[in-house]
Amino acid sequence: MTGPLRDLRVVELCDELGQYAGKLLADMGADVVKAEPPAGSSARTVGPFVRDIPGPNRSLDFWYHNTNKRSAVFDFENDDAGRERLRKLILAADVAIEDRSPGTLAALGLGYGALSSERPGLIYCSITPFGQDGPWARFRSSDMVGLALGGPMNMNGYDAEDAPGAPPIRGHGDQGYKTACHFAVMGILAALLHRDHTGEGQHIDCSMHEALNSTTEVGLPYWLYKRENVIRQTTRHAAAHRTEPWRYPAGDGRDVLVFGVGRDNASWKSIKAWFQAEGFGKQFDEPRFDDPRNRQPARGSPEAGEILAEVGRFFAAHTAEEIYRGGQERGQAWGVIRSPDETLSDQHWHDRGFFVPVKREGLEGAALMPGAPYVLSATPWELRRPAPKLGEHTAEVLSEAGIE
Template sequence: MTDASLKKALGHIRVLDLTRVLAGPWCAQNLADLGADVIKIERPDTGDDTRHWGPPYLKDAEGRDTAEAAYYLAANRGKRSVTLDIATPEGQEIIRQLARVSDVVLENYKVGQLKKYGLDYASLRREKPDLIYCSITGFGQTGPYAQRAGYDFIVQGMGGFMSLTGERDDLPGGGPQKAGVAISDLMTGMYSTIAVMAALTHRDRTGEGQYIDMALLDVQVAMLANMNTNYLASGNAPRRWGNAHPNIVPYQTFATSDGHIIVAVGNDGQYRRFVETGGRPELATDDRFATNPMRVRHRDTLVPLLAEMVKTKSRQEWIDALEMAGVPCGPINNLDDVFENPQVEARGLRIDLPHPHGGTVKLVGSPMKMSVTPPQYEMPPPLLGEHTAEVLREVLGKSEEEIAVLTGKRII
């Protein structure tokens, strides 16, 4: 192991990535950020579906659109792209060869599809007994829905998230609402990363590989957290509260004279300072509002009074005053605001990587901050098939003649 690889938490790990779209690639990108050698297998000519999910597209040095959609760029940095037709016997054999020299296989094919090619866990385990194999599907490998295709939007609804998200039914605009990003995909990618890391640790201690069965629906249900336990404890299904909180008041958005703020009062002392800052101290001494349980009970009376109070000042006036008073608050930023925020800048969340099309690609860095083995950004999201010959040559030891034959047969 080289000194450089020792500076990467996963510098000793190779990942064979057979995933596409978002959940699987998100997991693989996490592993790549931490130093793993991630080999992304893509279909010849078309590649990952998200390469074409645009506009917008990456622009080259002259400002012209390239073939790289921004969606694809979000989840694929740090990987090596190999184009390979796995529907052919030759392509399947190359996958088996790569699996023998890999630690982890990630895949998100339909249940049973890879078994037809001899590329399922049971088959590849015979090639490499300590292999860690992670399958990501909509509904998992078992159960009555296992054969269904899973899509993030559908799973957000099916898993209960949309019953909790959106404005109250009795208010204007009320009704179920999906999240602004594909949360079940992204959280499945995160849970998959954790599961792979746990399996690697187990393998390092025992020499034993294992199979990981990840499902979007499982993750969507699991991540409802306290909403699940609220229901399990009470037997009452939680309802939508919009930007309010079912258990805490006030914990929501308010309109100021020129925008909106979030006020997140977590205890009675913060509430008292909030209304004192707004010039309404009597709202803290009123028995209906003095404690959080009473504020929750009298929410519909209190919130209009607070809304009227907040409208008397500008957004920045409130933020400055509440921060000085020790009351948790914040603005609702658009992405212009986010990437100009001094805290976001100080934390290095915006990164720029050189790109083969010329110029740079603008990306968002990993939030993982590690003192010895921090994430490293050595490669931008790869062009389709950019590393095919390199991987076949360096990882599998194939000759230029063998690579030329595979190219001629359109296997790669």
């Protein structure tokens, strides 16, 4: 079986900003050639590295974001012949993705305008921090700067009692770049479906700023309809007014997320039975706990206070994972706050074959990394090859395309 994009040839001219878009296409079957300058993509210098030893083929960040791609080197910035070879390669492709600042590739004769006249079916996607035009088009950015201006960062932070004067907080993992790439791929696929019917290609102007602007949930509606800015709160949603905490410490020092205890009668019954089976909450049998309104913390009833206190004692006597599983087994959408690496020990993901082994330089055996973001029954995600070494496929790519 092969992926749904197995008929697509893609040339990717991307570093940290756009490389995830190329991965999303490559992982679903597209033949993605990463065109790199002789020194290699700057993404190869981003750590962490295998055993912390830097090197162009040792970046774990690069390994992850460049699966299933091939690498071909072109001296397209300095050398006319290299530029011409790259131009020919793009003219033989279905899709080009680039993340240079606006106008950079056009100045080299590699912009959409010059290429599309020779290949009208080309889909050419430009991913930039702010879009191709406008007063900020030439602003310099980064993942954090993008998250700041785009809006997500101002949603994340702390209650004053947890961290007085704390700034808005950036979630890690280059999430601004990831969101930009999700939008880039949505645009490329929409353009591809149009091309399937008409043969017509087009240019796609993908702005990280706009992608992030559309990705802050309640933030914009509160401004657009109420002219209110939501306020940041520790480990929970930003809101117009302070809301109840969700995060509780467990006995092992880790945290769980709990959204109300026994809001409805069915879940109250099962949680009560769970607590009492372990010797907690004996008083919960008293009729005053039967009314769900008495159990809501926001109402400040003595019963709600007693429940919270008992929950605190129960949680202190259990590990976070026990509370998470116990709640879920009783129909509660509770969570446990895990570090990314801790997901590796959850057997559910192994049941689904989610983590995939990757072998590469400097590694004894194979290491596991996250695999499919979506499971397609007829055309599944597949790891066909690990991230390429710099220039590993230059000769074969040129020879396949008949380029000298």
